[in-house]
Amino acid sequence: MSLHVRRIGEAGRPVVLLHPLALSGAVWDPVAKFLSAGHQVLALDARGHGESPWDGKEFTVEDMAADAASVIEDFGSGPADVIGLSMGGSTALVLAATRPDLVHHLVLADATACYGPDRESEWAARAERAATVPRVEQLSFQRDRWFAEAFQQAHPEEVRRVSDIFVATDSRAHAAACRALGALDATAKLGDVEAETLVLVGDEDYATPPAMARELAGGIKGAKLRVLERTRHLSLLERPDLWPDVAEHLGWSGSDT
Numbered sequence: 001m002s003l004h005v006r007r008i009g010e011a012g013r014p015v016v017l018l019h020p021l022a023l024s025g026a027v028w029d030p031v032a033k034f035l036s037a038g039h040q041v042l043a044l045d046a047r048g049h050g051e052s053p054w055d056g057k058e059f060t061v062e063d064m065a066a067d068a069a070s071v072i073e074d075f076g077s078g079p080a081d082v083i084g085l086s087m088g089g090s091t092a093l094v095l096a097a098t099r100p101d102l103v104h105h106l107v108l109a110d111a112t113a114c115y116g117p118d119r120e121s122e123w124a125a126r127a128e129r130a131a132t133v134p135r136v137e138q139l140s141f142q143r144d145r146w147f148a149e150a151f152q153q154a155h156p157e158e159v160r161r162v163s164d165i166f167v168a169t170d171s172r173a174h175a176a177a178c179r180a181l182g183a184l185d186a187t188a189k190l191g192d193v194e195a196e197t198l199v200l201v202g203d204e205d206y207a208t209p210p211a212m213a214r215e216l217a218g219g220i221k222g223a224k225l226r227v228l229e230r231t232r233h234l235s236l237l238e239r240p241d242l243w244p245d246v247a248e249h250l251g252w253s254g255s256d257t
Contacts, residue, residue: 003067004051006043009036013104015081015250017043018068018088020110020234021181022130022142022174023165024050030158031083031236034243039252042080044071046087048173050165058176061087061184065094072102081250082195083107085236086208087177090184093216096197097189105250106195110205110233112212113186113219123182131175135167142166145207146234158237190219197223198249200242202231224249 006025015035017028025043032041046064048054068091072080082103084092089111096103115123129138143152143159152159197220201213210227217225226245231238236246 002053003047003071004045004053005071006032006045007040008032008043009038009040012039013078013081014040014042014072014075015083016068016072017041018064018082018084018091019043019046019049020086020088021177022049022169023162024169026050027162027165027234027237030240031243034240035247040075042071042075044068046091046177048170048176050169054170054173054176056172058179060180061090061094061186062098064091064180065098068092068095069099069102079104081105081107083109083236083246084111085109086111086233087181089208090181090186093193094184094186094189096195097186097192100192100194103195106193106197107200107246107249108197108213108216109200109236110202110208110213111199111216112208113190113216114184115181119184120182123178127175127178127182130178131171135169135171139163139166146232147238148202148204148230148232150230151232151238162234162237187215187219190216191221193220193223196249198246199223199225200228200235201226202228202233202235202238204230204232205235207233 025045028043045052082092089108199217201210217223
């Protein structure tokens with residue numbers, strides 16, 4: 001499946017950005033602008049999200065990882081750095097575990113390898129809400145998960161920007177992605193990740209809480225873990241101060257960024 005890709009920058013090792021559930025590659029715009037100085041940034045729309053096509057059939061996180069692998073191969077510039085946030089982090093994890101040849105450095109933000117023993121029933125309920133509740137009426141639930149209250153009050157324009165992307169997302173694709181996350185259990189794949197890995201999580205993230213991040217960091221050889229104070233689920237949007245640290249993890253010099 002050919003995904004829609006937002007490409008920013010022309011030179012340097014590519015960095016692939018994988019977005020959260022029910023959003024799109026557009027959510028990365030401020031991060032992509034920062035990272036694009038001297039590097040090519042590829043922000044993907046997952047199938048059925050943003051401008052990417054979707055045949056209406058069920059899909060898995062493994063399918064989304066294979067889609068991302070195809071994009072990296074199509075650009076033909078060797079292994080990429082990969083940053084995944086939330087659903088994008090789970091996708092990035094599976095990508096790095098199954099195609100280590102395509103991932104140079106890895107950042108997993110507010111992500112998990114598995115949502116626990118009740119994941120299928122819980123995500124089935126989420127899928128039902130995604131498909132049946134008007135999208136605007138879902139925003140209160142989403143905003144509370146995405147951003148800490150102080151951030152929402154200080155940056156209403158960013159909250160509105162992300163909310164607009166969410167409202168524009170296809171409800172059927174949102175529901176299908178919920179079921180894909182409910183089916184995910186990549187715990188056994190953690191040891192297959194070879195990329196240098198940075199794991200980030202907000203200390204107030206109750207969608208993928210710090211315990212899930214600790215499991216990721218504990219299972220991936222050499223992974224570094226940072227728990228971020230007063231931060232919720234969309235940490236890389238809520239905390240622009242992290243962007244230089246992410247660039248440093250990717251091995252980019254100050255002049256590059």
